[in-house]
Amino acid sequence: MAHYAVMAIGADRPGILAAVTGALYGAGANLEDVSSTILRGHFASMLVVEAPEGLAREGLEAALREAVASLDVSVMVREAEAAGPPSQATHTLVAYAPDRPGIVARLSGLLAGKGVNVTDVSCRMVSEDRPVYTLVAELDVPAGVDPDALGADLRALGGELGVDLTFGPVEVETL
């Protein structure tokens, strides 16, 4: 079965998700994972769908464009590999600082350099008068990376950037 990744973004208003998923349902596509949120007034949706035999990428994209034509939403469809298991988050990183360029780039650059996968991340700029930047990320720290050393490196970089930062393991208790 073919899989497609669908991205839709537009100025937030009610009905965008209904239009997108309605068109996908009408095309016979089955939703798998979906993540949507509002980013400073823009509704952004990402969906991975399983497509029925014979549904071409171009045809699906055209159907979606038609469905959202009246909503001023941009849509893109790309082919996606069949979904693997979700990446396992082992640690959480929270960082915040007065807003300035480069916080995310520097922190994620350090993580990428060590082979640490970011499995989920959400950043927000809050307080317009004295802007504060916040980052909350879930990380998959591979077995070969010492979490204590990684935490020390992150704190050192945080000190250099003037970022307040906490890093620790995801704790799950099976009951």
Add this chain to the structure above:
Amino acid sequence: MAVRPVVRYPDSVLKRPAARAGRVDDALRRLARDLVDTMRAGPATVGLAAPQVGEGVRAFCLDVSGHPRAGASHGLVVLFDPEVVESGDQEVLREGCLSVPDLTANVHRAGWIVLQGLAPDGGRSVYRMEGFEARAAQHEVDHLDGLLILDRIRSAADLFPRKTYR
């Protein structure tokens, strides 16, 4: 000793309120032994409720002793018709469940409870539990009410996928 398969959602027994035990007979005592055997044999878990082995009856076992999160605890607890009669203090912890193995969720629960029910010998037992033991007991009582960790989610940020147990 009988280790039973642990049932998973969407098995309907997990979503039905379980029936009261009423009085504890030999069949229920056998069920309790199976619950303890299954709990001890499975992957790291500290409690098991009867619906999780396919039995819609109000019974559970738990044992948090030896768990790194546990403070003082009562060791092995087996209870029929348990009821939380007092509770207080809210805490949040990310919980997993053998019956919903692919998800974890941040769950708010009382930090302490008073729990009463019937012991395997048929007598009335009352426990005051705190912290991790109180949390585990509330998770098991939820199973007896047909509630899963998914029913305890309060915000979109409270649900997480996971690959498997470790």
